[in-house]
Amino acid sequence: MADGIAVSVPASRPALTRPHRRIRDTWSKSLFLLPAILFVIAFFAYPVIKNLVMGFQSYTTASFYTGESPFIGLANYARVISQPLFLKALANTLLFTAGSLLGQFVIGMGLALFFHRHFPLSNLLRSLLLLPWLLPLMVSSTSWKLILDKDSGVINQILESTGLAGVSWLTSPSVALTAVVIVNIWIGIPFNVAILYGGLQDIPEDLYEAASLDGATGIRAFAHVTWPLLRPVVTVLLVLGVVYTLKVVDIIIGLTSGGPANATQTIATWSYQTSFISFNFGEGAALSNILIIISLVFALLYLRVSRRGVDE
Amino acid sequence: MKKPSPTTALTCALALSAALALTACSGPGPATNATPDGPATISILDWFSGDIDHEATQKVFDRCADAAGVKLDRQSIDGANLVQRVLQQASTKTLPDILMIDHTDVPQIAAMGALRPLTDADISSEGYADGVVSSGMYQNKLYGLIPNTATLSLFVNNALLKEAGVTAPKTWDELKSTAAALTHDGQYGLGFSAVADFQATWQFLPFFWTNGADETDITSPEAVEALQLLTDLLKAGSVSNSVLNWTSGDVREQFVAGKAAMIVDGPWDIPVVKSEAPDLDWSIVLIPTKNASDTSVAPLGGEAWTLPATSADPAHQAKAGEVLKCFLGDDSQISMGVARATIPGKTTLKDEYLKQMPDMATFAQQVANARSRTAKLGVDWPKTATALYQAEQLALTGQMDPADALKSEAANLG
Structure with a gap:
């Protein structure tokens, strides 16, 4: 394609006046953007706008067929927010997101640092670490549901064989959210390791050599060399993590269906159930719009951070 | 490589966009008569994707299609996705000619106005268990019937x-x-x-x-x-x-x-x-x-069969009704009931069914009193x-x- 840059207008063609040609050029260039624009409109803008609008409508199963979905103002929002479940689901959403991110990041960081010091078989082990990422989420959650079963799950079998009492991982309202967070941490570790490991690779070795000459090794090297240089990667990782974790539905539905007694119900799972189980699409849309707004705050943060990264 | 002329570029870009727009908008259309003169094709949607259920129901459908002189275009999808698919088809007016839904969803789908009363196709609820009949009713009209029921x-x-x-x-x-x-x-x-x-x-x-x-x-x-x-x-x-x-x-x-x-x-x-x-x-x-x-x-549990009001052609509607009437027939209920270990929806078939399936006596008794969840x-x-x-x-x-x-x-x- 190197010669494609050379601009040559066929000589036989009657020459157009310069401004005229430039306009046509701009036109044809922007037309090439059209597929991308149509794609974004069809698959991103349309669903989001449709969802926003649906939040203000009384949208039931009948609306799909008749196309009639009267506007009811803020009634959907009023109804979901006034339910006692709203605050609980919101708190669960925040705890689930914060807990998952903290666990994924701390363990991911530890593993990334561990694999950064190359040792025999480290590449093989690092690829094996990606396994949880490769499994379909339904498979992961079904397997974990069996592992965490109170009566016949492996974890309780081990606990009981060592004389400890088994835990009602998924059936006790006080433990279930923790159990779900643990599973989500397990799922998120590979992504964190992959990104952080890449970040570590980018830090020049000679910086560590220079630091060690100044007497900074071990923890001090981490605090003064690794962490400052890794910070842009960390920020992007955490912001993406928030957006990915806020919307988790499948893992929670697979593990507990939002139970016991709504102990693991988040805004995302509640929205799913309201729309597709109770067929109340207006209220379901209202809930997911609330989630979109929370995500949007973090998405804007992400854009700012990544732009600053480029500027630097 | 030569730079494409502006005209070529323009045509090319337009063609690309058009192609994209087309793929984005065109879904599978409603199955209608395949050829003007050939046999009609009746489309069916259900969730019997498991081997036993699919085979047992397919046998009956094949027999009924032969009798009615039509071809079948049947789709059996995973149960969890059925309602979403039905809603999608309802909004694009591409529902199949014969539709299976969980009987608790009958009021939802009937309320849309997407179904024809079964009585239009000369299908009657006579002989069915009370729970079956009430579960298929919406605003005093019969929209669905359950050929094979279950309970607990x-x-x-x-x-x-x-x-x-x-x-x-x-x-x-x-x-x-x-x-x-x-x-x-x-x-x-x-x-x-x-x-x-x-x-x-x-x-x-x-x-x-x-x-x-x-x-x-x-x-x-x-x-x-x-x-x-x-x-x-x-x-x-x-x-x-x-x-x-x-x-x-x-x-x-x-x-x-x-x-x-x-x-x-x-x-x-x-x-x-x-x-x-x-x-x-x-x-x-x-x-x-x-x-x-x-x-x-x-x-009461079981899958209800309905007739969506998709095709505007009375002859095509009649053929769909004929196939469903045969599918809900006495022989069909017994053969599917035996294969799928479910009880015929018609209580009048109980004795004949129990002769072949003596294990089911308790369930047959429980079904006779079984109650529909959506009746009230x-x-x-x-x-x-x-x-x-x-x-x-x-x-x-x-x-x-x-x-x-x-x-x-x-x-x-x-």
Whole structure:
């Protein structure tokens, strides 16, 4: 394609006046953007706008067929927010997101640092670490549901064989959210390791050599060399993590269906159930719009951070 | 490479966009008559994607298509995706000619105005169990019929009962004492599903209805008593608190493994239990009632078949009606009932069916009294069904006592 840059207008063609040609050029260039624009409109803008609008409508199963979905103002929002479940689901959403991110990041960081010091078989082990990422989420959650079963799950079998009492991982309202967070941490570790490991690779070795000459090794090297240089990667990782974790539905539905007694119900799972189980699409849309707004705050943060990264 | 001329570029860009727009907008259209003169093609959508169910129903459909002189275009998709697919097809007016839906969804789909009354195709509800007829009605018109029904009964492990020196319970008191006697060393007396979805509601209803409670008032003393029974069983330790996360499939596995001596389950699991545990000595009894004289009332289950109002062509509609009428015929109900271990929707076929399937006697008896979940509440049933399983979870986790749990969930119904 190197010669494609050379601009040559066929000589036989009657020459157009310069401004005229430039306009046509701009036109044809922007037309090439059209597929991308149509794609974004069809698959991103349309669903989001449709969802926003649906939040203000009384949208039931009948609306799909008749196309009639009267506007009811803020009634959907009023109804979901006034339910006692709203605050609980919101708190669960925040705890689930914060807990998952903290666990994924701390363990991911530890593993990334561990694999950064190359040792025999480290590449093989690092690829094996990606396994949880490769499994379909339904498979992961079904397997974990069996592992965490109170009566016949492996974890309780081990606990009981060592004389400890088994835990009602998924059936006790006080433990279930923790159990779900643990599973989500397990799922998120590979992504964190992959990104952080890449970040570590980018830090020049000679910086560590220079630091060690100044007497900074071990923890001090981490605090003064690794962490400052890794910070842009960390920020992007955490912001993406928030957006990915806020919307988790499948893992929670697979593990507990939002139970016991709504102990693991988040805004995302509640929205799913309201729309597709109770067929109340207006209220379901209202809930997911609330989630979109929370995500949007973090998405804007992400854009700012990544732009600053480029500027630097 | 030469730079493309502006005109070529323009055409190219337009063509690309057009192609994209086309792929984005065109879905599978409604199956209509394949050729003007050839046989009509009747489209069918259902969730019978499993081998046994699909084969048994396909045989009947093939026979009916031959008789009506039509071709079939059948799609069997996963159950979890069916409602979404139906809604999507409804909004694009591409519903199939014959549609299967869970019978609890009949009011929802009928309320859309997307269905034709079955009586238009000369299909009558005569001879069907009362529960079947009421579940297929919406605003006094018949929109769906269930050729093969299911319901819930109690599966009991005879060997474990004999070992403990007890017999199958008939009343709630007996259920408590029997379950307690059967509980020891990692084995529980009773198992049922109380997971946070409609499976829990479905399995709670036998106790709820048998005690005279009604879905129009979930806070009645009868409703509280029914929930109290399950809570007491769990508190006494006769039921594992794992039931809060067990689906009905998980419950069956506990029974097969001998870890639950009695379970609430339906006929579709008979072939599964038989194949997984051929040596297990077990039987099926009615769900216990509070007093020995009460009638055991369980919820009706099964797939309803409907006729969407898609095709505007009366001849095509008539052909679809003809195929469905044959599919719902007596012979079809019996052959599918035998293959799928489900009871014919027509109670008039009971004797003939039991001759071939003597195992099903208890279920056939329970189906005759089985009640439709949507008969009273129609499109509002999903809300109440959610309230019921939420209340059950609140009570079984000990967060609220049964009366408060039902009251707080009823308050949310608004």
